[in-house]
Amino acid sequence: MNKLLYQVDDHPPLIMTVLLALQHMLAALGGIIAVPLVVGAVLKLPSDQMVALVNAALLGSGVVTFIQCKGVxxxxxRLPCVMGTSFAFVGAAISVGLEHGVPxxxxxxxxxSLVMIVGSFFMPQIRKLFPHSVTAVVVTMIGLSLVPVAIDxxxxxxxxxxxxxxxxxxxxAVFVLVAVIALVQYGKGIFSAAAVVLGMFxxxxxxxxxxxxxxxxxxxxEIFALPQPLHYGLTFPLSGIVAMAIAYLVTMVETTGTFMALGGATQTKMRGKLLARGVLCDGLGSAFAAVLSSPPVSTFAQNVGVVSLTGVASRHVVALTGVLLALAGLxxxxxxxVVTIPQPVLGGAGLMMFAMIIAAGMQMLSKxxxxxxxxxxxxVSVGCxxxxxxxxxxxxxxxxxxxxxxxxxxxxxxxxxxFLNLVLPERPVETGDEEDELVPQAMLTKELEVA
Structure with missing residues (x-):
């Protein structure tokens, strides 16, 4: 496993911290803004309501990011984890919004959000469903799923x-990609650690x-805008709650996989209790976001690529990213x-970041x-x-x-x-066939924790 430039609890110098925090912000900002813009466009919201929705999303993402990194x-x-509005909720949000509006x-x-809040108390049990073989697949799929975004x-x-x-x-895009590669490979200190933001600049x-x-x-x-809690009001249609509950279940699976990938990138043992704290923050953060008039939030997978690429695992850096996102909301x-950054610039840097997640997944698969x-x-899992x-x-x-x-x-x-990990038998084959001899699940889980 590659050596980290800064560990989870390290405090980089101030200038470097600001640059690295901005780097994470640039990687996440497009996704955070995109969800309220897509939902607002489909619902044909007037421009002032669209602006309020975007500001609330930025502010909510920033506050929850800070709490996720620092812990309360x-x-x-308490890991370098960027939170933002998730596309996993777009389908449900649009279907509910067309019938019941933004409220x-x-x-x-x-x-x-109670689905995720309650589910967080069962994360030690859910963690057992993710031995090394399953986690390696999830990490690989995170990278493979993000690459088309970078290509677009x-x-x-x-x-x-x-x-x-x-x-x-x-x-x-190619120019930015080459610049990032050169900075990572040949840069020293801040030039290597902040390669993404410098390449984009x-x-x-x-x-x-x-x-x-x-x-x-x-x-x-606008130069300044105050947050508008309950700006749209709240209604509780049963059909909408069911649709959102399904989206939360899907998000909980994705979030668990992202946390496992983050554990590998930060060299942290991802135990059940640690997962529980993260998922609980996701659930409570989404409830807070709803009151703030923002769509739900979840952990951003793309920022795991920033950690993998730069070797900067400091949670204090990403906590500052939360502050910057909140300021962008205010x-x-x-x-x-930031939105003026042309998409090809994002694409060149994004391809590098997301490919690093694939590389991390392939390293895990090799073990x-x-x-x-x-x-x-x-x-079968990667194919599907x-x-x-x-x-x-x-x-x-x-x-x-x-x-x-x-x-x-x-x-x-x-x-x-x-599913396959649960249903496929672990019976050993005939003695002597060493290549096909199965290893107990506990050993695989132990291997992940050691890694």
Whole structure:
């Protein structure tokens, strides 16, 4: 396992801490803003309500990120964990919103957050469902599921589009990717640790010179905006609560996998009690976000890539990221400046970060005991996860609740790995066939903790 530049409880120098915190913020900001924008656009909210939704999402994500990193009593995993609004809730939010409006979305989110809050008390039992073979699959699927996002960024948006895959977009993305690689490989100290943000800054300057930066969002943004708790009100439709509860169950599986990946990246033994604190913060944080008029929050997988790439595992760095996100919610003009970063710049850096998660997953897979049983678990789980990742239209003709549950490659891969791990027998084969001899589950779990 690679040596960390800064351990979980280390305090880097102030300037480096600020740069590293900004690095995490840049990796997460697009995802945080995207969810309220997508939901608001579908519900055709007026511009002032869209702005309020985005500001609430930034503020809520920042506060919950700070608590997750620093910890308050039994709440918070105390690892470098960025929280943000999750696309896992978009389908449920839109279906509820079309019938019951934003008050129905927020009320359903608040009520259904009990699923995650109660579920956190059973994390020691849930942890047993994630031995080394299963965890390796989940970590790998996190990276594989995020790479298409980086590719779309690099190409300049969503396909098909008039500018999708334009040579200029791809050239900028490759330039940023090369810059990040050079800084990681040859940079020293702060230049290596802050490679992502420095590479993006260089790419941003190039785009600025080419006239690719649009400042219209900055001109329209308010300088300061107070939070507006219960701005939309709350209603509690039963159908909405059920839909959100399913989304929370799916998110709990994804969050568990992300925490396991984070444990590997930070060299932390991911025990059941530690998972419980993190999931409890997710649940309580989503309840807080609903009161704040924000969509639910969950742990961002992409920021695990930042930790893996830079070797900076300090939770105090990411706690400052929480402060920066909260400030962006209170000062919308700050968030608007960050939004001006062209997508190809994000794509070049994102491809590097997400590929690092795949590399971490492959390293974990290489340590899994090689036999027929684990081979089936890995092959089928990754294959099914990739199926819905590269061909999301696969589920288009199935009922909406099926798409809600199985629309994420991370979730499908994780659920399939857990299921196969439970149902496939662990009986040893004939004596002498050492290649197929099975290792008890406890040994695999112990191996993960040692790693």
């Amino acid at each position: 009593g039994p709440v918070g995993i 129905g979305i927020l009320g359903s989110s608040l009520a259904a 960024w690099a190409a300049g948006g969503k396909a098909p589009g008039a500018n999708y895959g334009a040579p200029m977009n791809l050239g900028i 260089i790419g941003y300057l190039v785009c600025l010179g080419l006239g690719m930066v649009d400042f219209s969002s900055v001109h329209k943004a 000062f919308p003009v700050l968030g608007a400046v 899994v005991e090689q036999n027929k049983r684990t081979g089936i678990i890995i092959a 996860g990739l199926a819905v990742t590269v061909r999301p239209e696969l589920l288009s003709k199935l009922p909406a609740f099926v798409h809600e549950i199985f629309g994420s490659g991370i979730t499908v891969g994780a659920l399939m790995a857990v």
